[in-house]
Amino acid sequence: MDFDSALASLFQPEGRLDPYPAYDVIRERGPIVQAGNTWFVTSHALVNRLLREPGLRVADAADYDRSWPDWRENRGVASIVLSMLQTNPPDHSRLRRAAAATFTARRVAGLREVIAGQARELIEAMPARADFMSAVAFPLPIGVICALLGIPEQDRAWFRQRTSDLTVVLEPISSEEEMRAADVAGRELEDYFTGLIADRKRAPQDDLTGALVEAGSLTGEELLANLVLLLVAGFETTTNLLGTGLTTLFDHPAQAARLRDDPDLAPAFVEEMLRYDSPVQLTTRYTSTDLDLGDGHRLDEGSWMNMMLGAANRDPERYPEPHRFDPDRPNIQPVSFGGGAHYCLGAPLARLEAQVAFPLLLAMRPGLHLDGVPERRDRLTLRGYATLPVATG
Ligand code: HEM
Structure with a gap:
């Protein structure tokens, strides 16, 4: 595969099924390469560094106003752009602070038993032949984030299709039809959240929605966008980690047996799962000033960069034999949760859910195996399975 076809393959369904060979070809050109008017960053060291670089920004509402004056009409786009994910300082810290207290390592560690209880119930209820995505990978993270936000149990299933439709706006390319569906889902x-906010204003409650309403530091529009973000960021990625992590265990039965025998290995396994097949494969930044990288590369102000998180996680300079799943690697530290100011707020929660779920699954369903061909979702940014048929016994 040459460089041009490697790059082109990432934007085609077949290439997206397994983007790793293409990443290797692109990375061979150097840690950062320009293609058209976009830069692709593929080395672990440079992705890590640039995510923390003050001269880089996310595209925010003011940028969208310049490049796409009607963007607010698409409510899927609006709910992502108006959230903290696409906001720059100083507003970014104000928005992030309002939600951050809920996600500190200590608060999240306190959720271990709640998560274990939900996971146990779901695994017990999983039929002998099941789609793992529907039986566990979807309901566990949605149950956890909805419990935090204070969303009633009966409303949870409703979110799956809407979230899936909305997150297409995070993809580098999407069709008109997909963008229309994202708009409907956003609306x-x-x-839904307008109703929930009104409920909390009438009757305050001790949940994340109540805390954000009470903080009073967010405009109505910001409050809405960040609630949507917390919901969609809070489960689709974690659902994908659970699905991808399980297929990785199926592909490595000896490793799965080690984890079954020693659940204390779970943190190392989950870090390596995150590295090996990251649920988020890329994120974007642009330069707010001319930027000299000091290695011969000079980027003009306004240059677009794709931070290829999935490629950085398979960088041979950082990880010997990068295509091998090896939870014994020292100091794994993948860039799957990003880095710098926008470092994933939910990282401790996502990690904990996976660290709790896999040992329970292996213990409660010792004969669990693949029972058909899993179907991947055709996405580059949010990588995961649509269905994952499994059977016990
Ligand atoms: C395996 C699961 C997850 C992965 C791989 C993941 C990945 C990421 C990444 C890469 C970013 C940074 C994007 C960027 O810099 O442009 C991010 C941001 C974020 N994530 Fe996660 N995430 C996961 C789970 C969660 C969970 C469970 C929550 C919430 C409950 C969450 C909430 C957020 C929020 C609010 C942001 C925006 C932070 C900011 O802009 O300051 N994520 N996530």
Whole structure:
């Protein structure tokens, strides 16, 4: 595969099924390469460094106003752009602070038993032949984030399709039809959260929605966008980690047996799962000033960069034999949760859910195996499975 076809393959369904060979070809050109008017960053060291670089920004509402004046009409786009994910300092810290207290390592560690209880119930209820995505990988993270946000149990299933439709706006390329579906999903989610916010104003409650309403530091529009973000960021990625992690265990039965025998290995296994097949494969930044990288590369102000998180996690300079799943690697530290100011707020929660779920699954369903061909979702940014058929015994 040459460089041009490697790059092109990432934007085609077949290439997206397994982007890793293409990443290797692109990385061979150097840690950062320009293609058209976009830069692709593929080395672990440079991705890590640039995510923390003050001269880089995320595209925020003011940028969208310049490049796409009607963007607010698409409510899927609006709910992501108006959230902390696409906001720069100083507003970014104000938005992030309002939600951050809920996600400190200590608060999250306190959720271990709640997560274990939900996981146990779901694994017990999983039929002998099941789609793992529907039986566990979806309901566990949605149950946890909805419990935090104070969303009633009966409403949870409703979010799956809407979230899936909305997150297409995070992809580098999407069709008109997908963008229309994202708009509809954005409107429905906004309506839902408008109702929830009104409930909390009438009757305050001790949950994340109540805390954000009470903080009073967010405009109505910001409040809505960040609730939508917390919901969609809070489960689709974790669902994908659970699905991808399980297929990785199926592909490595000796490693799965080690984890079954010693659940204390779970943190190392989950870090390596995150590295080996990251649920988030890329994120974008642009330069707010001319930027000299000091290695011969000079980027003009306004240059677009794709931070290829999935490629950085398979960088041979950082990880010997990068295509091998090896939870014994020292100091894994993948860039799957990003880095710098936008470092994933939910990282401790996502890690804990996976660290709790896999040992329970292996202990409660010792004969669990693949029972058909898993179907991947055709996405580059949010990588995961649509269905994952499994059977016990
Ligand atoms: C395996 C699961 C997850 C992965 C791989 C993941 C990945 C990421 C990444 C890469 C970013 C940074 C994007 C960027 O810099 O442009 C991010 C941001 C974020 N994530 Fe996660 N995430 C996961 C789970 C969660 C969970 C469970 C929550 C919430 C409950 C969450 C909430 C957020 C929020 C609010 C942000 C925006 C932070 C900011 O802009 O300051 N994520 N996530």
